[in-house]
Amino acid sequence: MRWLFMSLLFATLIGCSGEQTLTPDASNEEKTVLQEPTKEIVEDAGITDSTTQETIPEEETTEKVKDETIVEKAFPNISGGQVLQDENPAANIVEVNLRAHTRTLTFEGKVSDTFYTYNGIVPGPIIRARVGDKVIVHFKNDLPETTTVHWHGLRISDQMDGSPRIQKPIAPGGTFKYEFTVKEAGTFWYHPHVRSNEQLEKGLYGMLIVQEKENINFDMERSIVLDDIYVLNGKIASFMTAHMEVMHGRNGNYLFANGSFSTQNIEVKTGAVERWRIVNVANARTMQIQMKGVKARVIGTDGGLISEPYPFTSTLTIPVGQRYDIEVMFEKEGAYSLDFLAPTQNGVQTIPLVKVSVKGEQPSNPTLPNYPKVDAPSNPKPHRTVDILFDGVQDPTSPAGVAWRLNKKSHWKEPIFTFNEGDVVQMTLRNANAQPHPFHLHGQFFIVLSRDGKSVSEPGLKDSVLLNGNEILVIKAFMDNPGQWMAHCHILEHAELGMMAEILVKPR
Ligand SMILES: [Cu+2]
The missing domain is CATH 2.60.40.420 (Cupredoxins -  blue copper proteins)
Structure with a gap:
């Protein structure tokens, strides 16, 4: 068994100029596949706990x-x-x-x-x-x-x-x-x-x-906390014992939203406009959701309301740590659902998270709420430009045999960078791995500029962002908050195994 584990581990290590860079392991992919949760009818009209x-x-x-x-x-x-x-x-x-x-x-x-x-x-x-x-x-x-x-x-x-x-x-x-x-x-x-x-x-x-x-003035705000959980034999599975978990982070075998395995059933009145606040708190899993048949818009993200809401028409990708606020307008009677999309070996599994039954006479004049005016974040010239390389190496001194690193170092003790309060810092995040690393910067906000050289539209202020596999992601951070701030991968296993640093922002 130990031999098998070590073989699997080594199978994932690719030699690279004396250093071994980790690549994802596809040999055990079924663990990332969620089983379909039960769909018991919950009678309460609200999302129940x-x-x-x-x-x-x-x-x-x-x-x-x-x-x-x-x-x-x-x-x-x-x-x-x-x-x-x-x-x-x-x-x-x-x-x-x-x-x-x-x-x-x-x-x-x-x-x-x-x-x-x-x-x-x-x-x-x-x-x-x-x-x-x-x-x-x-x-x-x-x-x-x-x-x-x-x-x-x-x-x-x-x-x-x-x-x-x-x-x-x-x-x-x-x-x-x-x-x-x-x-x-x-x-x-x-x-x-x-x-x-x-x-x-x-x-x-x-x-x-x-x-x-x-x-x-929404008719209702709803909190939706997305998690997954890894259960074996009716218990929370042991930690960091599986090679997959060390490599990819812990992907649960059950979706666990608002503390439930079941689809939540809610009723709303025709014409209602609601604000759905969604956060992904999973250890590692990037969540993809979709909502069909209703008029929905993204109105906010990590840093609050965005200047120009945009339609949530197809799917929304929420990496761990990130938040989205969605304005949902139920114009017509009918049945709708917020679905979770789980990639499987054969395609995509659609799991309804929230089923909405819309009933009642249509109000003559359903109205959208009035939003306060929000300015788009500025995009000034940076004072500093820094690079952060995300990678992993085999390391016998690490508890799991693997060390995840930022700029070739695990568990930074001293600040990886020192900035001055007010600095605008352009950060180029380079991923040497095929698996993603959701980056989280404490205490400051940033904007997302480009992925692999192409400018992207990911509006609003963020504190968390997905760095995709083998990607070069450019963000611009506003170092407005002096102090010592953690900067790390939010795949919690990667963070625990070293993908963790700290920046120092000196007060002016
Ligand atoms: Cu990571």
């Missing part, structure tokens, strides 16, 4: 969560997850209690195991604030290991970013008060930054929504 229906609680959870549809501090109605109770009555402060702890959960008979949860549920509760609010999170770690909380996409102080290079990971039983001001409206998320490949897979992730200054 199956953890509330089909769980075997190991312990009573005392955390306060609100009903799915709530009006709080006059936020728009939201469905799809539970919203964390704001304990602070002040209008511009959101103060919440968040506790990470283990809980035995059973999901639809397919997996029963000890999950890691925020406040007892998977996904963790939605944290909601309004742009400009101060957010205070009283965090308690009741996991059997250290952890931190990273606020993915928020441009806050590096002291609050959950980087284990800055914050000493919180010991079991320990607490930490995260406190920051949310500067941008948008769809964000939170997750640990310690042993993240295991801690996220076990259930530690949640959406963080920053509402615009003035509410935008």
Whole structure:
């Protein structure tokens, strides 16, 4: 068995001027194929959280969560997850209690195991604030290991970013008060930054929504948290034991959206216009979705609303870490679905994620919401130009025998680059591998300029972007937020195995 493993490993290594560059392994492709989830009818009209229906609680959870549809501090109605109770009555402060702890959960008979949860549920509760609010999170770690909380996409102080290079990971039983001001409206998320490949897979992730200054009048907002999970014999499969996982990251064998294996069934009124906030929290899998028959537009991405919404007509590709806000208009009665497209050996498998039944008399005048004016990001001349090479090599000192690298180095200890606050930095990301590397830069936003020399239209400010296999991707980052910031591949196995660096942005 060990011999077989080593053979497989070596089969993937190609000699290259003394160094061995990793290429993907096609010998075991079936693991990336999702099985079709069951399609049980969920009677509740909202997207339900199956953890509330089909769980075997190991312990009573005392955390306060609100009903799915709530009006709080006059936020728009939201469905799809539970919203964390704001304990602070002040209008511009959101103060919440968040506790990470283990809980035995059973999901639809397919997996029963000890999950890691925020406040007892998977996904963790939605944290909601309004742009400009101060957010205070009283965090308690009741996991059997250290952890931190990273606020993915928020441009806050590096002291609050959950980087284990800055914050000493919180010991079991320990607490930490995260406190920051949310500067941008948008769809964000939170997750640990310690042993993240295991801690996220076990259930530690949640959406963080920053509402615009003035509410935008949708009939409903919905959160859709896309994940996959790797289950073997009814348990969360062991970590980093499979060669595929080391090479490609962990691709689950089940799609696990909003904490459910099943298609979610919802009903909406004819004429309704909704905002669907979508995040991909998977360890490695790039998600492709489609929505047919309805009028849908992409209105926002990582950095919030975009200046010019564009039609979501065919498919949308969401690499891990990225977010999209979709405006969906249900003009006519009928049945529609948001589908997940899973590539298989024989083509593409279509799995409905959300089935929408649109009913009711057509309103005489369905109207689109009024959006605040948003300027397109500027594209100034860069102050600096840097290159980052993404590759991997065989490394017997690495726990999995493979080291993933940025500019030929794993686990950078010193800053890979030092910039000054306000610098505009053009970054050329070169992928020496055939497999993709979704790049995430903490604390700053960037725009996407070109792929393989061709300019592309990927509007809006991003903090996460997919670097495709063997691709040269050019982005332009705005180093507006001083501090020490992690920069890494968001395939969590690649990050854990070295594809992890840090940039330093010096204050002016
Ligand atoms: Cu990677």
